Amino acid sequence: MSLNGKVAIVTGSGRGLGLAYAAELARQGASVVVNDVDEQTAASAVASIEAEGGKAVAVVAAVGSTETAKALVAAAVEHFGRLDILVTNAGVLRDTVLWKMSDDDFDTVIGVHLRGTFTCVREAAIRLREQGEGGRIICIGSPTGQRGNFxxxxYAAAKAGIVGMVRTWALELKRAGITANAVIPVAATAMTATVPYFAAAVEADAKGEPMPAFFRHDLGFGTSDDVAGLIAYLASDAAAGVTGQALGVGGDRLQLWSHPEPVVTAYREGGWTYDALAADFDTEFGGELQSVGESFPALPDDLQRPAASA
Structure with missing residues (x-):
């Protein structure tokens, strides 16, 4: 097993993707600190890992505060003697359009995803640097953070911010031998279960049946377990040379996302005044403006679901 003797923290790992990550890390030999806000859910996750022969303990707390971050690191050290791997997966959703989004909607999502990632990584980095043996930071992003979503x-702000922090941490932690990467998963979750477009895939997954090839190959949409292998790889010694990257994974597909780079560069002596922009912007940039959001191909006829009756 590739992670024998390693110790990992996985936030938001009571169920879903987080549990899949924790379980795979344990299968590869790591001892795992499981985290969830619900005590019974966390206990069930620990029991499922132990039933497969793994080692796990639970910390029941909401991610976001420094106190929770410190408790997670302390649990790893207290129960398993060290820390090697942190996976920041915890998150919440408060979806609504801009003009209806409340301060609380915004602050709650930013607090868990963005601040929670920051506080947990900060505490982990302190411990990893003290140990002096390197380490692995793996932060969970989203296609929404890369492309936007109505x-x-x-959520878009938080997930885009996480990738930005990862790039910075890759620079700051390199000398200590600590890698920092972002994973962009595409998988059947509670959120995608409500989207009619994914109904055939979600139904197949719920029945324990293989998802149709259209979803797995064409869309790169799969199960939680399809994402877990990348998490374990990035946590291993085999990935020591991979840092500062955003990697997408889902179904049969693995992607390396690019960093933002200029698409077109134009120069004008004396600078770009309003008049110059009005005259030349379309000529210089009009054909290169970037798209936003994700677009999906039409479902094959055999995968379409009849529209609900009124």
Whole structure:
């Protein structure tokens, strides 16, 4: 097993993707600190890992505060003697369009996703640097953070911010031998279960059946377990040379996302005045403006679901 003797923290790992990550890390030999806001859910996750022969303990707390971050690191050290891996997965959703989004909607999502990632990584980095043996930071992003999505101002901001922090941490932690990467998962979750477009895939997953090839191959949409292998790889010694990257994974597809780079560069002596922009912007940039959001191909006929009756 590739992670024998390693110790990992996985936030938001009571169920879903987080549990899949924790379980795979344990299968690869790591001892795992499980985290969830619900005591019974956390206990069930620990029991499922132990039933497969793994080692796990639970910390029941909401991610976001420094106190929770310190408790997670302390649990790893107290129960398993060290820390090697942190996976920041915890998150919440408060979806609504901009003009209806409340301060609380915004602050709650930013607090868990963005601040929670920051506080947990900060505490982990302190411990990893003290140990002096390197380490692995793996932060969970989203296609929404990369491309935007209708009704998710708060979530898009948080997930884009996480990738920005990862790039910075890769620079700051390199000398200590600590890698920092972002994973962009595409998988069947409670959120995608409500989207009619994914109904055939979600139904197949719920029945324990293989998802149709259209979803797995064409869309790169799969199960939680399809994402877990990348998490374990990035946590291993085999990925020591991978840092500062955003990697997408889902179904049969693995992607390396680019960093933002200029698409077109134009120069004008004396600078770009309003008049110059009005005259030349379309000529210089009009054909290169970037798209936003994600677009999906039409479902094959055999995967379409009849529209609900009124």
């Amino acid at each position: 009704g998710q101002t708060n």
